[in-house]
Amino acid sequence: MTPPQVPGARLRRGRVSLALSFFAQGAVFALLVTRIPAIQTRYGISDGLLPVFLAAVPVLAGVGSVGTEHLVKRVRPSVVLRVVQPVVCLALLAVGAVGSLAQAAVALAVFGLTVGGLDASMNMLGVSLQRAYGRSIMLGFHAAYSLGGIVGASLAWAGAHWELPLVVLYGPVVAVAVPLVLVIGRWFVDGEDRGGAEGAEGTAGGTPVAMRLLLPLCLVMAFAYIGDSTVSNWSAKYLKDVLGSSEQLSTVPYNVYMVTTLLGRTVGDLGVRRFGPVAVVRIGTVVAAVGFAVVAAAPGAWVGMVGFVLLGLGLCVIVPQTFAAAGRYAVERHGPGASDPTIARLNIFNYVGFLIGSPLVGGLGDAWSYRGAMLVPMVLVLVTLVYARSFGSSSARYGDDHERPRTADVGRGSNGL
Incomplete structure (x- = not known):
């Protein structure tokens, strides 16, 4: 930046x-x-x-x-x-x-x-x-x-x-x-409308980051949307059929999830500026994983609701920061013109996660149990911890006075972390 x-x-x-x-x-x-x-x-x-x-x-x-x-x-x-x-x-x-x-x-x-x-x-x-x-x-x-x-x-x-x-x-x-x-x-x-060095370079004709280097962030994006689609498609059924809630109460978890997603994103930028993107993504990942664990182990509907609150607070930070990390890495590797096509390439995995999430949980729920099925997106979301440094150096800060754009190579994978 x-x-x-x-x-x-x-x-x-x-x-x-x-x-x-x-x-x-x-x-x-x-x-x-x-x-x-x-x-x-x-x-x-x-x-x-x-x-x-x-x-x-x-x-x-x-x-x-x-x-x-x-x-x-x-x-x-x-x-x-x-x-x-x-x-x-x-x-x-x-x-x-x-x-x-x-x-x-x-x-x-x-x-x-x-x-x-x-x-x-x-x-x-x-x-x-x-x-x-x-x-x-x-x-x-x-x-x-x-x-x-x-x-x-x-x-x-x-x-x-x-x-x-x-x-x-x-x-x-x-x-x-x-x-x-x-x-x-x-x-x-x-980008080219802003003036300055980046504006002079323009944005057209950029080369996107190669998929093999972008793959860690693509996986994070897909797994985050698997988690999100699990909530949107299965929260009502889970509360009613597994946790024994009423029909009326079963409609509440998704609304709670949306509200906590809004709250988390509203204050999330302040957290990134204060602690850096890596810390925020790691905290969000852990909170989301705990949310899935609470949902899977909940003895009743109200405890399950707490799990969906945690899911909203945790998952909400991952996707925006994934786009931001891809843009930073593209600029560092290929210049400002590479950011836009790289983000379009990453965006595909939004839909990959959306496509996989609902049938994955539904199939596991029918073949095994819905409690057990909730642990699968939990494990997938936890993969984000493996690639957390792809979101930028933990010492980077988004502050009002300065920011050091130190983004780790997103192609390192688990062996480079």
Whole structure:
């Protein structure tokens, strides 16, 4: 990272506008995934066909992220984000408004392809802005995403409670979101827009970090999303069927998880500035692992709830710091232009984890036990400790006065730690 300076008005506007973009995407994505049962009912999707639809979205998102890796070598990430985010919003509306299963499949395919580019370009701009600020701000962007997710899930609950048609639920949200994202896109800040040495070098045409060197961070990203998808897909069933909670109480863990994720990310940047990224990632990993252990051993629903609180507080720091670490390493190895395509490459493993997590826990739960199945994501998340130094030197600090950009080689693996 460059030495921090007092951010100018352009950087501040860029930070606020990008946070709003993260917020909007969190709300839109939550509105899609929390209303899957209603989408299934509206279009008569069979239980056998539903997993195909659900798997197609992250697969296509991965394709979109790969395409973005090559696209940002020619155009700025801000341009990609300005184009794809309105399309994602309109695709959500189409999912609720079209008249046939085939049309819904097309809408979901468009959503998947464009959301891959959206996730990648948002995180590119976030890493670039963090480098301009010279201090940790990446967790704040993901906190905005979590807040948007809470708002979207709350709107979805209201839609389900009042039995609103999907088009009635999605329509007003999209009517607000599309103008919002079109307006805020005017203030996005790319790396080459900031001036100074990095701005002079530009960002187009960069070479991404080779996959073999990026692999440790890719594994961390995938394992973190396996943990996250375990909570989102199995927390309600686990509380009701294993811990014997009521139907009403079983809906609480995911909301608790989302709220604690928001809280952890809101204060997480302060922790990174004070203690450095390595310490924060290690603490988050241990807290998340303890959370899975508590969930697996819980004698009842309320103890299980404590475990989900710990999971939210622990997992929330890993993904933002993984993007930040990849961006720092790419800049050190290949220069500023390498950061954006490297982040797009890393972003693919977001969807890998999402695809693996739910069937992994479900299959182990059916074949063995759901308590035992909760220990598998715990072990996978603990792998982060092996690669913790890939997130930067433990002596690095994100402070208001200086920061030493000392990032360990992410390709060392366990033998180099």
